[in-house]
Amino acid sequence: MNKLGVHALVWSGDLTPESTRKVISQTKAAGFDLVELSLHGPKVMDLALTRDLLQEHGLQLGCSRGLTFDADVSSDDPASVARGLSLLEEGISITAELGGNYFGGILYGAMGKYSAPLTAQGRRNAVDALKRVADFAHKRNVTLGLEVVNRYESNLLNTASQALAMLDDVGAPNVVVHLDTYHMNIEESDFMQPVLACGKRLGYVHIGESNRGYLGSGTIDFAQFFHALAMIDYQGVITFESFSSSVVNEQLSNALAIWRNLWDDGMDLATHARAFIAGGVNAAAKARAHH
Ligand code: MN
Secondary structure, eight states: OOOEEEEGGGTOSOOOHHHHHHHHHHHHHTTOSEEEEEOOSSOOOOHHHHHHHHHHHTOEEEEEEEEBTTBOTTSSOHHHHHHHHHHHHHHHHHHHHTTOOEEEEEEEEESSOOSSOOOHHHHHHHHHHHHHHHHHHHTTTOEEEEEOOOTTTOSSOOSHHHHHHHHHHHOOTTEEEEEEHHHHHHHSSOSSHHHHHHGGGEEEEEEOOTTSSSTTSSSOOHHHHHHHHHHTTOOSEEEEOOOOTTSOOHHHHHHTTOOSOOOSOHHHHHHHHHHHHHHHHHHHHHHHHTO
């Protein structure tokens, strides 16, 4: 069985010590193996406390973030690229300090709607930056996940095949593809082919519904996606992501356009999601075994 994770925004919009205690204890209580912490927003996290709480609860950790338009490694502007590089190095360092070994998200550019296509120079800058930070991450035993997101959140990686081409160009063993069903629903032709194309280069998965709310309340064909994961014998983490205007991280929630209230009770949402994902993964594994 894959390790199952939950994004901290299901529980809390910030990571003050109080909120961190809540995030970690609720993650454990809902039956998850891993918590994903977003490194967006004000720097209030107490790293030593967070690391201790994770150990105490026996939870694994993933960290994630997207870059910003003034700190964008896919920019033509070297100063913006340099600021992006330092955000990435900071994220990798925080991940390692917390005892984690996965840092993913929109590590290759800004998280937001671009008003122009990527330039050739911008893509070269992103590739060079990722080569540098992959080495920095490797020395700290951290894997980098390039999350494929929809066109309103990036102009660089909108499909799995673009991410695979990027991995080829970066050429580092600790850089993997990170797929998210919410984004695949917008950009891919189906939920199977992109997973099969990634194969062993798929290193992390986000499960999100088309409306980013309760799993099963939207239009995503999760059965097809879970079958695809079984077909590649995916052994990695599967993390549930959902956002509502009832739990807000100003920077992240605004960048993701979370304007509506899709749920109030994070525990009900998360326990439902955990059962939904575990059920889907198990059903696909059984179908595969009897194929
Ligand atoms: Mn995601």
